[in-house]
Amino acid sequence: MNEPIVISLLDLDFYKISMGQWVFHRYPDVLVRYAFRCRTPGIPLAEIIAEKELRQELDHVRTLRFNNSELHYLRGTNEYEERMFKEAYLEFLKDLRMPSYELERVGDTYCLEFPGKWSEAIYWETIALAIVNELYYRALMVRLGSFERDVVHANGVIRLCEKLKTLRDHGRVMFSDFGTRRRFSKAWHDYVVRTLSEELPRTQFIGTSNVYLAMKYGLMPIGTSAHELFMIRAGMCETDEEIRKSQLGVVDEWWDEYHWGLSIFLPDTYGSDWFLQNVMTEERARTWKGTRQDSGDPIEFGEKLIAHYEHLGIDPRDKLLIPSDGLDVGAMTHITDYFAGRIRVSCGWGTNLTNDLGLQPLSLIIKPVEVLGRKLVKLSDNVAKATSGSAEEIERYKKIFGYTSTFEQRPLY
């Protein structure tokens, strides 16, 4: 066995920690289940990745603990708010042992699930995705000849170099690395982030979502929250009205936890239109820092967001738009230029940043699928991204949230 892929529990996305504390403070013992899925069709994952290796990697993660320096780093994190991580939470992290997983080969792919207390199972997502990704590309690389492997790496370097050239020509484009979950390998991710940190000013390369790399290279750790908060909180409810109310609850509890520092809306879980009308009311829209756009059309959504702010008498130029759905340099440049002078744009750049070496990237996801034994629903602003145990549940949620979107596009990554 090579050195394990994940050698630190900080090798995950910052939002797992920021959400982790929120969950720890509010819903620590709620039982949830996360499930892995490969959205890219026709990939026989179980033929490519050996089950034994996958188990070894996942098992190794369960031997890891947050060490003293890592806890110091979190305790010292002040980029969003002084002492944003409380001692009780850091104590909890100190004792955390990653909960067990369920892995089974089904046909030519894997059923990989993470059941457990929300406060513990939450940390698996980006860790397990990074592991599956790396094992997959490692297997592809082993099948190549030595020179072909060099060509793959060289392609990665040249493409990164071209990205840097374009970004230097478009100094207005601001972005962060969001690529942990889809990285070609840990080593490549490290190389990309180090190179960005050396080659671009911090006013352009803002930081990385990967806490381990943020710590290693002294970068700003980036991240706020994900759909799972909205999905699981909705799933905990009985009536339609409770479900609707839960969405406001998530947002207000998030403000209570982190205040202005991490006040980035994520409006698309059950359709952004409903969210803008019902959650982004004047007071919240005025106090919150900005909005992340993770599905649908970023230009269309940005226009809608600006119109919403203006309708409320709020100057959108003080607000932040964070596109994060399948971006590349062209899209980042286009969105940034398009909204220049109208709203601030800072991009979250994932797959195309950390897995662009000429091999097809995989669209792997790990999503919460159950809470308290009940199936969870996500709609998003892209019909193709909707998930649920049943069509009935999706229809129910569409009604609850007055969902009318017809935008449909297979996820790029």
Next chain:
Amino acid sequence: MNEPIVISLLDLDFYKISMGQWVFHRYPDVLVRYAFRCRTPGIPLAEIIAEKELRQELDHVRTLRFNNSELHYLRGTNEYEERMFKEAYLEFLKDLRMPSYELERVGDTYCLEFPGKWSEAIYWETIALAIVNELYYRALMVRLGSFERDVVHANGVIRLCEKLKTLRDHGRVMFSDFGTRRRFSKAWHDYVVRTLSEELPRTQFIGTSNVYLAMKYGLMPIGTSAHELFMIRAGMCETDEEIRKSQLGVVDEWWDEYHWGLSIFLPDTYGSDWFLQNVMTEERARTWKGTRQDSGDPIEFGEKLIAHYEHLGIDPRDKLLIPSDGLDVGAMTHITDYFAGRIRVSCGWGTNLTNDLGLQPLSLIIKPVEVLGRKLVKLSDNVAKATSGSAEEIERYKKIFGYTSTFEQRPLY
């Protein structure tokens, strides 16, 4: 200091050994002088390469000896003729210590010369060129940032990959590595040759001129003779008639040494037209294997050569044409396709093979400039490549050989 660049006396071009034995057998004590020159204008070599480093590298070569395994390799060389290297010569090599050099900074470049007995000084050429080249590119690389260096290497890999693709699409193109003297670095040269040996069949990648790499990778060592034989032998003569006769002498003495195995004409030292008419008479043309084309236009020369063979009643399809002047894949493909079915073509591929990473290659040469205190002349089939101590001597040689070529083109490399 890094590991020295040249760590084996076999890290030179095979023709230095094949010519070396010929010289050892015939003119061992003739005093000659080789001189280094950079033909690329505007390169302040002495500003870029530290004199101390250059001396260290050259001095290190003088500590080297042919070791027992290297002598075994030469003794066992049977690709051209059984036991082509005689015991007396191998004994001589065993005791060889590279003669001293003269190095002086002149303005922003170096005067670097190698005086001595022909049988000893002959080995410096490709060794010293490889050293100057590597020190030059090493200095350029040190000035780059870490990522820029990665990009240079990645460019090298991608360009090599594109070369391989084109060569696979043109399986008829046959070539050998002639790139020792102009290589980006020893490590890169090694990488290129190893990759070619793994990626292409031996019917296409015939071998390498570098004896060390031929030995390391079990490849065919490639090379015959160079202009220095014709130049120095002419320089040893007094009268015009003796000079003309010396050219036939070189050719016949070469046949006496190696017979059919290394019978490749090099016709352009004083103009190929004279050579074809006066040296490549029917018997020689019929017995010799082929001809190397090292200056002028390869298509034009090939046509002339084919016409010459046909005029003599010899089937050119049994003969070999070896273009070796500033080739790239495009030129090799064009020449090979152009002459398909008319004459066999096998290319000698140098600078563009071993120094194509995006940095400008240098046209560095080391040529014999004196014999017995007399300046040497070379004309070639390219007026821009003519060299001599004086214009009068060039004119004299032009008259002697009825030289009328007007082809003029700055050497690509």
